[in-house]
Amino acid sequence: MTTALITGASAGIGAAFAQQLAARRTDLVLVARSEDKLQALADSLSHQYQIQVDIVVQDLTVTYATETLFQTVQQLGRAIDLLVNNVGIGDYGDFAESDRDLQLKMVQLNIATAVDLSHRFLPGMRQRRTGGIINLSSVAAFQAMPYFSIYAASKAFILSFSEALWAENKSYGVHVLAVCPGPVGSKFFKDAGFPPFLVDVAAKVDTPVETVVRDTLKAFDKRESMVVPGSLINPILAALPRFLPREGVSSFWKLVLGNDASKQ
Incomplete structure (x- = not known):
């Protein structure tokens, strides 16, 4: 039986990954900040599917969080066959007027965490000549997006990084996949500070998290x-x-996203 580690597992896409992987009889290590939600999910899945589910309560924005997580997994004696790098945050608004610490936190969580965890768990997969990594990118990765600049850029990094790792690791029996969903049925847009009309637009075209995970x-x-x-x-x-020309795409997204940016 294989074991999957899922970050951001307490809700949304992460919880949907946990549900669908559990249905495949995959043992799980679930990581998030919310102990109550993680424990409830773990209890439900372990009872329903008769699998082993461990939880690790960890805020991955904290210094040395990835080292702590890796050491905890080692102490659990779990060999990770599938790493799902799902955790991430977004922030809407004019970059020059944004909270600098939040922008740096976004780079840390969206990029550095995925890179570090991939680097820590990939060697074991290559040694066993089996395993995989699923990295959550976004349709935002394909274009620069004014008023969503750091998020889109971070997801462009994840897309390029994942496709490079896919090519590097094929001969080792290790598969790497970049997932680029559009709006999904979660609180993401509200949490990122989007104005209500854009939250409503996203809700009209969103994809259920279950569909995202099934297609993935x-x-x-x-x-x-x-x-x-x-x-x-x-x-x-x-x-x-x-x-469209790259300048045209950026101008398009400025029109779409920028109506309320000056009011933030």
């Missing part, structure tokens, strides 16, 4: 390097830079 696992099983899950609108958004 299908792509992972097919050994694809990248997947844009959900409805047709998401591949269309991802393809915009292929049909």
